[in-house]
Amino acid sequence: MKINFLGTCAGTEPMERRRYSSFVMETGDKLYWFDAGEGCSRTAHLMGIDLLNIHSIFISHSHLDHIGGLPGLLWQVTKLSMIQVRELNHGKIKLFLPDLGKLEAIREILQSNMKDYEPYGIKLEILPEEVTDRVLLDDGTVKVTAYHNHHLKKEENEPWRSFSYKVEAEGKILVYSGDVKSYSDLDDALSEGCNALIIETGHFKVDEVYEYCKSKNVDKVLFSHCGKEILEHYEASAQKLKDTFGDNAIICEDRMVIEI
Numbered sequence: 001m002k003i004n005f006l007g008t009c010a011g012t013e014p015m016e017r018r019r020y021s022s023f024v025m026e027t028g029d030k031l032y033w034f035d036a037g038e039g040c041s042r043t044a045h046l047m048g049i050d051l052l053n054i055h056s057i058f059i060s061h062s063h064l065d066h067i068g069g070l071p072g073l074l075w076q077v078t079k080l081s082m083i084q085v086r087e088l089n090h091g092k093i094k095l096f097l098p099d100l101g102k103l104e105a106i107r108e109i110l111q112s113n114m115k116d117y118e119p120y121g122i123k124l125e126i127l128p129e130e131v132t133d134r135v136l137l138d139d140g141t142v143k144v145t146a147y148h149n150h151h152l153k154k155e156e157n158e159p160w161r162s163f164s165y166k167v168e169a170e171g172k173i174l175v176y177s178g179d180v181k182s183y184s185d186l187d188d189a190l191s192e193g194c195n196a197l198i199i200e201t202g203h204f205k206v207d208e209v210y211e212y213c214k215s216k217n218v219d220k221v222l223f224s225h226c227g228k229e230i231l232e233h234y235e236a237s238a239q240k241l242k243d244t245f246g247d248n249a250i251i252c253e254d255r256m257v258i259e260i
């Protein structure tokens with residue numbers, strides 16, 4: 001599977017050359033989108049990714065550094081469909097959101113734009129589903145399982161609103177942390193180990209990332225959602241990473257493409 005990093009910055013102030021969190025996993029001709037920080041669809045299009053191959057979108061939680069680009073992504077897909085006179089290659093977009101209530105706000109943002117397209121027979125067709133702890137998708141190509149984490153607080157009778165994802169495709173396992181409260185939130189998703197772990201480094205000291213990953217059966221550690229500690233001490237972080245993991249860990253950059 002191919003992982004295209006569209007945004008690798010934590011939700012701090014804007015940083016040079018980095019947008020907020022998003023990556024798209026490609027297998028065959030299908031695109032599986034994970035989080036949608038602002039501008040993610042623009043970056044993907046400019047990387048040469050065919051947005052009309054989108055199959056599904058998985059949002060980890062509703063903070064703006066993860067969802068701020070979702071209206072733009074849905075709009076870009078629709079716009080490209082009209083400009084290129086092509087339909088989506090895999091039918092309606094499956095949209096997995098931890099809080100379906102947010103969809104109404106997104107629809108409202110999109111509504112005025114969509115009115116311009118409807119005379120051309122272009123509709124925004126999505127199949128929304130709320131994320132809970134379960135297998136969200138198993139389409140014979142890709143299996144995606146959601147695991148709640150404690151990044152967002154909740155009362156006892158409220159549903160979980162923040163998730164990490166395990167993605168299985170091509171005989172490989174990829175785990176995406178989303179944002180977590182502590183790395184032990186990932187223990188269940190990592191119970192079988194994984195070929196690659198995309199781990200957020202925005203809320204933790206660099207040493208904590210190393211210590212946790214060393215204790216797990218992870219082939220490749222991909223640092224993303226990079227926080228100020230890593231970005232402001234980039235050389236020292238990169239050196240420490242190399243000393244600890246050799247070539248098996250990478251501080252990801254926007255527009256980086258990694259095959260696992």
Ligand SMILES: [Zn+2]
Nearest residue numbers: 010011065179
């Ligand atoms: Zn975040």
